[in-house]
Amino acid sequence: MAPSNLPDAVLWDMDGTIVDTEQYWQTAQLNLLADHGLPPLTEEQELGMVGSSMADASEFFARLGVDLAPGEIVDHMNSTVMASILAELAWRPGALDLLGALHAAGVPNALVTNSTRVLADAVVSTLDTPLFAIVIAGDEVENGKPHPEPYLRAAAQLGVAPERCVAVEDSRRGLEAARAAGCATIGIPHGQTLEAHHAHLVTATLEGITPEALGELVEQVARETTQRENAHTAADAAPAESEAQL
Structure with a gap:
């Protein structure tokens, strides 16, 4: 299991996110x-x-x-x-460094792609070190992104809660799937504009991002979720209290 200050797992999209395909x-x-x-x-x-x-x-x-x-x-x-x-396979800036740092820190990486298994395996085969613990391919799920199934399946296979995972994506469809699954999300725009509301963090590149920064993102998203839930609970309770006073 990953240290408590790190995410339990990082779930990676493939095309346009980690490799420039x-x-x-x-x-x-x-x-x-x-x-x-x-x-x-x-x-x-x-x-x-x-x-x-x-x-x-x-x-x-x-x-x-x-x-x-x-x-x-x-x-x-x-x-x-x-x-x-x-x-020829071109990796996106910072992707290999972050994958390697997570692997070294004991954080499992999962490849979660809408591409077919044969293409996912081809990308994975170019790595000298087995950086991905599992692969979830588009032809092996009933519902592809933007449905949350691929991300939910990845978390389940790794034995972790989606809320303790970070998903890294380059598309709105992929981010929609990851957020619906409950993951903290990072958007790396590539061919499609991403706004702040599409992901918990939008950044031009993965360069300089550390495993610890991903852990902080998970904690930040958890705090924001708790605050929203508490606010909703308080709002729901207010009318009941008013009726009780009548």
Whole structure:
């Protein structure tokens, strides 16, 4: 178990959060659409795709006119992205340092992604040290993000309370899932603007962030949650007290 001043676990999104694979997905999308005589996605469509599950993405491309079964669309995208990952994988600034520091401190890391298991395993296989205790992949859950199931499942497999975990995400969908699960959240914008209300902490990069800072974030969120609950309890009790005095 992690020391009390640290989070019990850190749950990491993959694409755009710890590795810069968004460019690979864009290339795969362009190739898929071009192969079927379709124009590139608009900027609005691309932003709407950020954080989507593979199932949702395949249905989206089918609606655009890609004449393939959803499973074939997933296979096409996976093969293109896989080739790019194996050729060159760029980690986002500070991600490897923080992963390593957490691992050294005894805090388990979980990879929680809407991507398929084969792609998640490809990313994990590039690490010299096994920094992830578990992997929750998008094709292994009934409900992908923004549903909280992936994060709830990760916490359950690690044997920790979601409220004692920090989730690190780059998309609004992912942050919605993590907050619904009860996690403290860090947003690292990448291709999609994140505002303060989307995460408990929004920062441009993970550089300089320590395990202790994540522990402080968990405690801060717990205090804020308790304060809100106490305020709601007091507000609910006030009318009852007024009625009792009548």
